[in-house]
Amino acid sequence: MTKLPTDPAENLAALIRCPSVTPDDAGALGTLERMIAPLGFVSERPVFAEDGTADIENLYARRGGDGPHLMLAGHTDVVPPGDAAAWSHDPFGAAIDAGAMYGRGAVDMKGGIACFVAALARLVERGEAPAGAVSLLITGDEEGPAINGTAKLLRWATERGEAWDACLLGEPTNPDAMGDMIKIGRRGSLTGTITVSGTQGHVAYPHRADNPLRGALALGAALVAPPLDDGSAEFQPSNLEITTIDTGNRATNVIPATVTLTFNIRFNDRWTEQTLKAEIEGRLARAAEDSALRPGKDGPVQYRLDWMAPVSPVFLTRNAALTEALAQSVAAVTGRTPALSTSGGTSDARYIKDYCPVVEFGLVGRTMHMIDEHVALDDLETLTVIYADFITRWFAGQGAE
Numbered sequence: 233m234t235k236l237p238t239d240p241a242e243n244l245a246a247l248i249r250c251p252s253v254t255p256d257d258a259g260a261l262g263t264l265e266r267m268i269a270p271l272g273f274v275s276e277r278p279v280f281a282e283d284g285t286a287d288i289e290n291l292y293a294r295r296g297g298d299g300p301h302l303m304l305a306g307h308t309d310v311v312p313p314g315d316a317a318a319w320s321h322d323p324f325g326a327a328i329d330a331g332a333m334y335g336r337g338a339v340d341m342k343g344g345i346a347c348f349v350a351a352l353a354r355l356v357e358r359g360e361a362p363a364g365a366v367s368l369l370i371t372g373d374e375e376g377p378a379i380n381g382t383a384k385l386l387r388w389a390t391e392r393g394e395a396w397d398a399c400l401l402g403e404p405t406n407p408d409a410m411g412d413m414i415k416i417g418r419r420g421s422l423t424g425t426i427t428v429s430g431t432q433g434h435v436a437y438p439h440r441a442d443n444p445l446r447g448a449l450a451l452g453a454a455l456v457a458p459p460l461d462d463g464s465a466e467f468q469p470s471n472l473e474i475t476t477i478d479t480g481n482r483a484t485n486v487i488p489a490t491v492t493l494t495f496n497i498r499f500n501d502r503w504t505e506q507t508l509k510a511e512i513e514g515r516l517a518r519a520a521e522d523s524a525l526r527p528g529k530d531g532p533v534q535y536r537l538d539w540m541a542p543v544s545p546v547f548l549t550r551n552a553a554l555t556e557a558l559a560q561s562v563a564a565v566t567g568r569t570p571a572l573s574t575s576g577g578t579s580d581a582r583y584i585k586d587y588c589p590v591v592e593f594g595l596v597g598r599t600m601h602m603i604d605e606h607v608a609l610d611d612l613e614t615l616t617v618i619y620a621d622f623i624t625r626w627f628a629g630q631g632a633e
């Protein structure tokens with residue numbers, strides 16, 4: 233009988249050795265497909281393309297027939313290693329040192345996938361495979377533009393008749409130790425750019441110029457104060473940051489002709505895209521009315537506001553059967569009560585939430601995207617046991633309903 237992929241470290245090493253820096257697959261999905269075949273998964277490998285972006289390989293694998301359907305989701309692509317010489321071990325070598333495995337993707341998130349596979353393999357080996365369907369929805373385009381990845385893969389699978397009752401996304405969610413945190417939602421993200429045009433001139437003759445920076449500073453001040461809100465029951469306060477102000481002007485004696493100011497907002501469930509845009513547009517219009525580009529000149533300041541697409545929506549998963557099963561598994565294995573959090577950046581959960589309730593739990597994310605990304609072998613074992621417990625617990629809960 234074939235040896236089943238029950239060892240998460242072995243699974244992870246095989247995945248790390250494929251240098252799958254977005255958009256390259258470098259054999260990662262083929263490695264995964266071969267790994268899960270003995271578990272009874274039937275895999276499909278759709279490639280998605282779009283003008284202006286690289287073709288991306290994806291994997292959708294399913295085992296089991298009718299009954300409750302659990303999706304396990306993730307990505308095999310990784311961010312570049314950066315200066316490989318700065319690593320203490322080959323970023324694609326999967327070296328083990330002092331109880332930890334080193335390599336790009338070790339925690340974000342080939343490690344999570346390796347544990348999904350090991351958990352399922354142990355259940356199959358013990359004769360405890362879930363009665364129902366389990367699917368793996370794995371993309372190679374999460375760290376890149378995310379255009380030919382999870383969003384298209386969900387649509388593709390749905391068009392073929394697939395439907396899911398719940399999803400666990402294996403991104404690294406624990407800030408410091410296994411059991412810290414489950415993510416049950418995410419803030420939204422909205423980016424805008426303001427352009428103010430003036431009239432270029434000599435700084436010594438401001439009456440002959442219109443300085444767009446006078447307008448940009450007034451508009452920028454109106455963006456950052458007062459605060460957008462003071463948070464909600466499940467979310468931290470929304471926050472706006474100005475990320476850049478550019479004139480391209482290198483001369484100290486020239487008033488520039490134009491300036492652009494870009495800002496990003498991470499927003500909570502007290503806003504929708506529409507209400508937030510209306511708030512920002514109102515603030516800018518009032519500030520423009522009260523400011524001018526030249527001493528002694530009247531307003532309003534003329535400006536253009538461009539919203540960048542796509543906007544990431546805010547979401548919160550309210551599915552007790554899913555959230556409680558996961559929290560109970562984490563507590564049973566680690567002895568700790570995980571925080572149910574909506575903090576951090578966006579993830580592919582923003583797409584999955586339109587198809588089924590989704591929660592996120594994975595490894596400790598401290599070294600993700602850094603030089604010397606690594607994972608403790610003990611954490612891989614803990615996560616595998618948590619995932620196996622969760623799969624069993626979730627299916628048991630479905631059967632009881």
Ligand SMILES: [Zn+2]
Nearest residue numbers: 340341374403
């Ligand atoms: Zn990730």
